[in-house]
Amino acid sequence: MKHTRLPALFLFLIIVITVQLEHGLQGSQSAVQNQAPRAQSQDAGTGDTERDEGIKHLLVQQVEAWNRGELEGFMGGYWRSPDLTFFSGATISNGWQAALNRYKSRYQGTGKEMGHLEFQDLGINLLSRQAAFVTGKWELTMSD
Numbered sequence: 001m002k003h004t005r006l007p008a009l010f011l012f013l014i015i016v017i018t019v020q021l022e023h024g025l026q027g028s029q030s031a032v033q034n035q036a037p038r039a040q041s042q043d044a045g046t047g048d049t050e051r052d053e054g055i056k057h058l059l060v061q062q063v064e065a066w067n068r069g070e071l072e073g074f075m076g077g078y079w080r081s082p083d084l085t086f087f088s089g090a091t092i093s094n095g096w097q098a099a100l101n102r103y104k105s106r107y108q109g110t111g112k113e114m115g116h117l118e119f120q121d122l123g124i125n126l127l128s129r130q131a132a133f134v135t136g137k138w139e140l141t142m143s144d
Contacts, residue, residue, distance in 0.1 A: 052124050055132055059119055066117040071108065075100050115142040 058077050065073030078084060078096055085092065086099040093099045107114045122136040 048126055051126055051129075051132065055124050055134060056122070059122070059134075063117050063119055066114060069108075069114055071100060071103050071114075075103070113143060115140045 062074050062077040065071075065076065075096065078086075078099060080096045082095040082097075084096045084099060085094055086102070088102065091102070093102050106112070118139045118141075120137045120139065122134065125133045127133055
């Protein structure tokens with residue numbers, strides 16, 4: 001398999017919803033957890049580890065959904081709002097649905113594939129109890 005490396009840096013501002021963090025922090029193992037270094041939190045207060053793990057779990061779910069070919073599951077990690085702004089190269093999409101449509105047109109359909117996704121080198125900086133700044137790398141392996 002040839003590795004197709006697309007622009008490999010990503011940056012997320014994640015709004016952590018308490019309900020998401022309370023759902024199954026155990027469970028999924030994937031490249032996100034196996035390759036990510038210990039996340040660095042800005043403040044080492046109580047609950048930071050749980051929030052870090054909750055964010056990692058969300059990213060694990062995204063990777064697993066992508067690798068199953070489930071774009072809507074992958075998009076579950078995105079803010080489902082018409083106010084979402086998604087940047088990819090010189091293209092800007094406004095709204096959750098527009099971002100999903102962009103992924104569909106690029107990775108699904110006749111003659112297209114999604115490949116195998118991995119996230120690496122995650123850095124999680126908690127900004128508050130409900131927000132985090134996440135950086136890392138992604139690698140998408142395609143069959144060609």
